[in-house]
Amino acid sequence: MVYTQSPLAIGLFVFFVVFVLGLSFYLARRTTSAAGYYAAGGNIHWFVNGIAFAGDYLSAASFLGICGMIATAGFDGWMYAIGYLAGWMVALFLVAEPMKRLGKFTFTDALDSKFNSKAIQLMAAISTLAVSVFYLIPQMVGAGVLVQPLLGMPHWVGVCIVGIVVTIIVATAGMASTTYVQFFKGALLLICSTIVVIALLTRGLGTSPDQGGTKDYHQFQTLQAVVAADGALQVAGYDVVAGPESKFGEAGFVKLTQNGTETIWKLKENASGYELAETLFVTKMADGTKTYNGAAKEDGKFFAVGHIKEITVDGKSVASTGSIGPLAYLSRFKDSTVVLWGKKYIMDGANKITIYYQKPTPGSRILRPGLKFKVDNATGTQKFNFISLMLALFCGTAALPHILIRYYTVPSQAAARKSTIVAIAAIGFFYILTLYLGLGAMTNGVINLTDNNMSAPLLALSFGVILFAVISSLAFATVLGTVSGLIVASAGAIAHDLMDNFLGMNMTEKGKVMAGKISAMVIGCIAIYLGIIFEGMNVSFLVGWAFAVAASANLPAILMLLFWKKTTAQGVAASILVGLTTALGLILVSPDMWVRYGLLPQDAPVAFNSPAAISIPASFIALVLVSLLTQKKGVAVEDAANA
């Protein structure tokens, strides 16, 4: 996929990122002098805090990942949005007020205040580190994809830029991503997305998405092939290189040449022989070089895709709907036939060919689950995988340290409640927008099949370069903010919790700062490395893993601490250990990781990708069992409701 860069977009991007960074620095300095971020935060208005929650939460993952997944897999991508939002109900109803009453807002603080236990210090630090690193991966991958169309640089450069900039910021100055910056980013993201959706509805649905007349869509061809008397396949104007009897034919494709250019076509039998439909393909040669549709990447032969085959309004086929309301948009979409893209791998000698082929699909099939997660005629394992993912999304939010800490910044329980409601309203509204953004990308010819993460910004690009630049810059600035926060948290876990508290290393003040900076740099390097190797994976999927790890390691401990009087220090430590190791272990042997190791997914020891349905119950069981066994020795926790 090649993108052309616009100086305007680059200029706006640099301006926005510098502006947001400058604002963060300015406010961070100001709040430091005003007795610290947390105390100063005690006066923040609940509405500002609520939108800031949304700014924190709608990171690269929500915006890029969910839209990208909806654009290629329809409703299944939106399932993530539904799960993420449902997670807020756990935070509102079970965690927010009891935690506020406890007067502690981070996981480690709450545990520390109840038990002064070495084992807990160690476990809490390791868990913070693991959750932060897992949450770093999707952020880094998101940063990598953002710079490709904007600045014309490869993925790894984007990852390195973010990694290096953030590590320098953290290691030299230290940066607190403040509430007002998150408020500003959250509000702008909501406004810009609303504008794109309004523009999308004004454009309506059409069968030839020319991006408002600015860019012609590639018209995919179909050819007619006949079988000659000798059984050979004949296509007018083309020579058949690999026919139905070849390896290509077995997979349902044929390879043709015309004027020396090779093309691959999808076979479909019809009355007079075969109908051939154009495909897109990436060839990876033995030496690692890749060609796109048989040409170098720069030749631009690998088209952006996404179109509707047929729109039916009141039983009649139309070319476009014109301006249309939000409900009518979904309803017309449901009655249309949309071309989705399937993917197949073929080994041709030493070349590995990835073929993307057209798959016309009824809109009503797209607006229901099942295109990504196999639920129709699914095996028990596939159903388990799906349920497990929905459980992880539901339980993950309330276990994320950077979300819980925001309850610190409001003055009262009532304000904590109200800001959560503002957050739910803002995030819920945004997730409704994502459905339109995703479906819009699916039908407006903007999808890059090799990496769907950029679908939403590229949809914005089809409405003008300014919207595109603003939205990409906001997403990028969000990545910077989130990554800084996560690196500070992980460096704190190593330098403060592990080295200082747990190991009891008597370091001077200078030594502690040095330890923190070195930890930040090491974690920065790890984050860069992980961001590069996970390229091309949907960021929302990666966030799903982070949620599973957070929910398994932290949620049972948080909930039981608040609601079960018999919880003991040993029980909490055991729960974190079991939850963390089970979740991590299952992820490392999952089919999707097997692909990352360069192996075949079907050879993985476990058949599912989502560990939550095993690791969360395991963590609960460990907590209850160990707590019951250590009743006399342990310190019982008071019920938070009576505290």
Added chain:
Amino acid sequence: MGHGPAVKLGRDDAANYKTRLGVWMFILYTLVYAGFVVINAVNPGLMQKVILGQTLAVVYGFGLIVFAFVLAIIYNQLCNAAEKRMNQ
């Protein structure tokens, strides 16, 4: 990172009531959410049925988002009332 409470909170007599209310509302929302997950896992074809001009999946999805918001508002109103009533 050691830091004490940001705000001194007074005695709150409504705490027990609010905790119980929170648990019940959590259970209610969880059941509706679980219903969505179970239909998808057990009978996904049902999600393609058209209700009110949209597929059931879209109606249920929008429903879950709106229901979350409505439930949150009700919870807030009940908590406010309880705080007023009990913390005289």
